[in-house]
Amino acid sequence: MVQVRVAGVALDGAGQHVILLKPIDAIPGEGRILPIWIGVQEATSILIAIEGAHPPRPLAHDLMRALLAGLDATVDRVEVTRIEDGTFYAEVTVSAAGAVRRIDARPSDAVALASRTGSPIWVADEVLAEAGVPDVLGEAEDAEENVEEFRRFIDAVDPEDFRE
Numbered sequence: 001m002v003q004v005r006v007a008g009v010a011l012d013g014a015g016q017h018v019i020l021l022k023p024i025d026a027i028p029g030e031g032r033i034l035p036i037w038i039g040v041q042e043a044t045s046i047l048i049a050i051e052g053a054h055p056p057r058p059l060a061h062d063l064m065r066a067l068l069a070g071l072d073a074t075v076d077r078v079e080v081t082r083i084e085d086g087t088f089y090a091e092v093t094v095s096a097a098g099a100v101r102r103i104d105a106r107p108s109d110a111v112a113l114a115s116r117t118g119s120p121i122w123v124a125d126e127v128l129a130e131a132g133v134p135d136v137l138g139e140a141e142d143a144e145e146n147v148e149e150f151r152r153f154i155d156a157v158d159p160e161d162f163r164e
Helices: 040-051 060-070 107-117 125-131 143-156
Strands: 002-011 017-023 032-038 074-084 087-096 099-105 121-123
Touching: 002 032, 002 040, 017 040, 017 107, 032 040, 032 107, 032 125, 040 060, 040 107, 060 107, 074 107, 074 125, 087 107, 099 107, 107 121, 121 125
Parallel strands: 074 121
Antiparallel strands: 002 017, 002 121, 017 032, 074 087, 087 099
16 A cells, blocks of 8 residues: 555546545655546545635535544545456545444545545555556646646546556
């Protein structure tokens, strides 16, 4: 498993939202980024959480966090565990009342919840190797050019490319 962070949320050429997960110890512009296509509501929820914004009404992931807090439960970690036929799978590890449970989840929901609870996000090595793409986003002075290169990549890639 590799610990990752949310490197950003982008739109592909078809207007689909993509969450970008990057290993936390990777040097900017090097290594791999894991793109996962997600829905607009999940993208909004993740962006609100990572920007520290407060919506006027709680979103579904805010409700999940509140329910967990009300039950004295904690999210220990979330994991993107596998990819099958182009579909990513995740699990949320929750501790409550002395018990630890692993709960099946969509990666978008798991990441949105982790973004709210400050829980670590992990990706299976095999998933990053299979579905990760080269990181072309750097902190160099040519970052704008790198972003444009990445945007061209996202525009050209098709989620079907990740099917075996």
